[in-house]
Amino acid sequence: MEQIKIEGKVVAITGASSGIGEAIAKHLAKSGAKVVLGARRTDNLKTITEFITNQGGQAAYKTLDVTNPDDVADFAKFAVDEFGTLDVFVNNAGLMPLSMINSYKVNEWHQMIDVNIKGVLHGIAAALPIFEKKDSGQFVNITSVGDRWVGPTSTVYSATKFAVRAISDGLRQEVSNNIRVTLVAPGATESELPNTISDPALKDQLVERFRTNLLPANAIARAVAYAIEQPSDVDVNEIVVRPTAQKSF
Numbered sequence: 026m027e028q029i030k031i032e033g034k035v036v037a038i039t040g041a042s043s044g045i046g047e048a049i050a051k052h053l054a055k056s057g058a059k060v061v062l063g064a065r066r067t068d069n070l071k072t073i074t075e076f077i078t079n080q081g082g083q084a085a086y087k088t089l090d091v092t093n094p095d096d097v098a099d100f101a102k103f104a105v106d107e108f109g110t111l112d113v114f115v116n117n118a119g120l121m122p123l124s125m126i127n128s129y130k131v132n133e134w135h136q137m138i139d140v141n142i143k144g145v146l147h148g149i150a151a152a153l154p155i156f157e158k159k160d161s162g163q164f165v166n167i168t169s170v171g172d173r174w175v176g177p178t179s180t181v182y183s184a185t186k187f188a189v190r191a192i193s194d195g196l197r198q199e200v201s202n203n204i205r206v207t208l209v210a211p212g213a214t215e216s217e218l219p220n221t222i223s224d225p226a227l228k229d230q231l232v233e234r235f236r237t238n239l240l241p242a243n244a245i246a247r248a249v250a251y252a253i254e255q256p257s258d259v260d261v262n263e264i265v266v267r268p269t270a271q272k273s274f
Contacts, residue, residue, distance in 0.1 A: 031254050032057030035108040037101060039091050039148060040118030042069035044216030045167060048242035049115060049249050054082035056250060061104040063089030064118070083108070091118045091144030094151075101151035110159070113253055114152035116145040116189075117167040122221045123178040133223065134181045141185035145192060156204050163205040165249055166193045170212045170267060174274045178227060186210075197262065205260040207252040212267030214240040238270040 036053050040046040042064035050060045054077045062070050062084060070086035077084040085107045090096045104111045120140045122133040145166055156162030171179055172186035190208060197206040244266055252261040 030057075031250060033059070034112040034253065035059045035061065035104055035110050036113040036115060036253070037061040037063065037104045037111060037152070038115040038117055039063050039089060039097075039100075039144065040167075041073065041086075042066040045211065045214060045242045045245045046115075046117040047073055048246040049117065050084065051077060052243060052246035052250055053253070054084055055080070056254075057082075058113075058253075059083040059108045060085075061100070061107060062086040063091075063100045065090055089118075091147055092139040094147045097144075097147040097151040101148075101155060105155060111152060111155045111162065113163045113165060114148055115165045115167065115249065116148040117165075118144050119167065119169075120221045121169075121182050121219070122223055123182055123227060124222075124224055125178055126180055128224070130223065137181055137185050141182075142188045142192075145189050149192070149196060153200070153204075157201065160201055160203045163207065163253060164193070164196065165207045165209060165252060167245070167249075168193075168208055168210045170210050170265060170271075170274060172208070172210050173265075176274060197260070203257075205252075207249075207261050208263045209245060209248050209252070210263065210265045211245045212240060212265075212271045213238060214245055214266075215242050238268045240266065240268050 036058045038046050038050050041050050041062035050062050054060045064070055067088045074084045074086045087100050087103045089100045120137050124130045166189055168186045168189050171183040172190040175183035193206050193208045248264045248266050255261055
């Protein structure tokens with residue numbers, strides 16, 4: 026049984042400009058990983074990368090739009106060009122513009138499908154050939170407890186997360202035994218996701234509801250690290266992480 030260590034691993038992270046993605050990048054870099062950050066907000070990526078390198082870590086960044094498959098393929102190639110290989114691909118980018126169906130926010134439905142589902146598929150299509158060539162690697166797909174629960178306002182959002190859960194299960198069955206697939210489902214966590222809610226009253230209601238019961242983003246980063254550092258014959262399939270006070274959904 027070969028012990029896997031985070032140190033030296035090359036980890037590419039989408040949606041890395043804030044929140045959970047930023048926390049994952051910083052935590053893994055502190056543990057010795059070489060992290061590659063991707064997102065649309067280049068200024069944020071530059072600041073986070075400089076923070077990591079100033080702390081003695083190794084990091085690089087590239088502007089990334091996960092809705093563009095060529096962009097994601099270039100991002101994976103960039104990781105290999107920068108650090109010689111790619112060991113872990115973290116599909117973290119996501120949107121959560123909650124709304125009631127009869128609000129008919131069709132454009133927001135399409136945005137969620139493009140980012141939350143297609144973005145993950147683009148990440149798989151970009152990294153899987155690299156993993157298959159060396160017969161090793163790991164996908165970490167960040168979903169939400171919404172991947173197993175649906176309620177008013179979360180219908181389309183939960184549908185996208187249910188889809189990623191299905192994609193993760195299917196991918197695990199189709200790839201080589203040496204390629205691992207992990208799904209991490211956060212509960213209420215500190216992030217910028219509520220900022221994507223366009224209904225001001227709904228946004229305020231959500232923020233108030235979880236105002237005192239949010240996980241720090243680093244809790245999800247630690248879960249990701251746990252999955253990565255397991256021995257090579259251990260594939261952590263799913264991790265669900267909720268605040269203690271959040272008993273469901």
